[in-house]
Amino acid sequence: MNKTKKAIFQAAIKVFSMAGYNGATMDDIALNAGVAKGTLYYHFKSKEEIFNYIITEGMTVMTEEVDSAASKEQDVLMKLKTMCRVQLKLVYENKDFFKVIMSQLWGQELRQLELRKVIGNYICAIEKYLKEAMEHGIVRKGDTSFMAYTLFGTLCSAAVYELINSENTDVDQLIDNLMSYVLNGISEK
Structure with a gap:
């Protein structure tokens, strides 16, 4: 650029x-x-063309940073944790960008449909990490697409939690808790 x-x-x-x-x-x-x-x-x-550009470029950067960091990990579980850590770090460092994303996800305008497509592409990147985790027995077999959307939503929720509670949140502990809840569930079992 x-x-x-x-x-x-x-x-x-x-x-x-x-x-x-x-x-x-x-x-x-x-x-x-x-x-x-x-x-x-x-x-x-147009304004819409600028909007589509920032969304596409921003999500491309996010995907590249996640892939770059995760590819350095050999352990499948560490790849998932690294993916979560990098995504959350990017949310914190680019709060305005994510505010724009979150404000435009709903609706039927062309830009909103395009945004959902770009988010869907990013979620496909998350899905490949989940498939690899399934292949190694880290994650139980299931609908990887739904799991990827759920993980993305969980990461977004964790980011909101951290933003609201930032004065007493350790990001590494947040990620460890998140991964524990995602991998083990929240039930007492």
Whole structure:
């Protein structure tokens, strides 16, 4: 991503996060990016195109970072933990980006449908870690697609928990607890 597009990317996340999609304007994005409105339109034809760009780019970065960190692990359980740790770390470091994602997941507008498609692609990446864990007997056999969506939702919920309780949360302990609950359930057994 070139310097101008990076500035637009960062500014758009900030503007969408603060004003919401409907409240954001091309003028606000250009102003926050420090570019002329003509420059903004040179790179993007519309607000929706900018939105789709930031979602696609942001989720691509997240997938690449998760895959890069997890691929360094030999142990299948550590791959799952690493995937969780990296995703949560990215949520904390990019709160505005995830605020934009969470605010636009529901609805039937084209951008919302596109966002769900991009999220679905990321969840497919989670699914491959779960399939590998099943093959090694770490996770019981089942519907990996549903498990991947459930794990993604659980990670999002853990991020909300940490954001609300950030003053007394140890992220490593949070991840260990999360993995324990995911792998062992919450029942007393």
